[in-house]
Amino acid sequence: MIQHPGGFWRRLLGNLLDAIIIGIPIGILGYILTGDTEGNFFTKLLNYLYYLIVPVVWLGYTVGKRIVGVRIVKVDGGKVGLGAMFLRTFVSGLVYVATLGMGLIVSAFMVGLREDKRAIHDLIAGTYVTTDSHQL
Template identity: 50%
Template sequence: MSNVAGFWIRLGARLLDALLVGMVIGTIVFLFQMNTESQTTQVIEGVGGILYYVLLPAFVYGYTVAKRLLNIRIVKMDGSDVGLGTMVLREVLTGLIYGLTFGIAIIISMFMIGLRKDKRAIHDLIAGTYVTYDKPQHWK
């Protein structure tokens, strides 16, 4: 592990990504004049979030839009690029865990990022990942 990204940069990236995803989904809902309380809208929000947070890093060297802007990315413990399976574990499985614990696990994860030397949260431990400032190998 090298050049580990800490709490504030990761929080900033997550907030920027959430804002971006929210704006895109909000625009889709507005353009199609959907009822924001409908189940269809909720499905679009859920699927859109999963597609963004799972597929984008899996195919773009561990980057989301905000992580790229802030020069951080998700990598496997050996420093290699994350794949689809890794991102499903990191985002979907741990999302279920966070939901089942009513958000308590999210708070624990925030403390883990802030206090652990390796800055790894629950989702990082489950998926075998960490967040780094290192560029992809072929970009160096």
């Protein structure tokens, strides 16, 4: 049962904060370790692992989501697992690439206009973003 879905602006701000607080340091670390400025495999892998693992071990939060007060949960309100996060990050990423970014634009409209605020990646993974703090 979907309760208190997180809206577009909160989710966008959470993603921007993750990019600044986590993404930039990972990019700098990747550059220091590899000398590659063009988005190397190491940097992409660390970013992917961050979005895959942190919500699983931190009750659906990433750093940015925690700051803005939203978290990822399963549609039944339960904790997300590795399977759901794999679908949410990797499989949906393939969908967004295969649609040349159009899927991402559609997802933004879905979050802004749907009552449950679920994007394509939420539908694929059986998740949603809520403003409820953890109650597990």
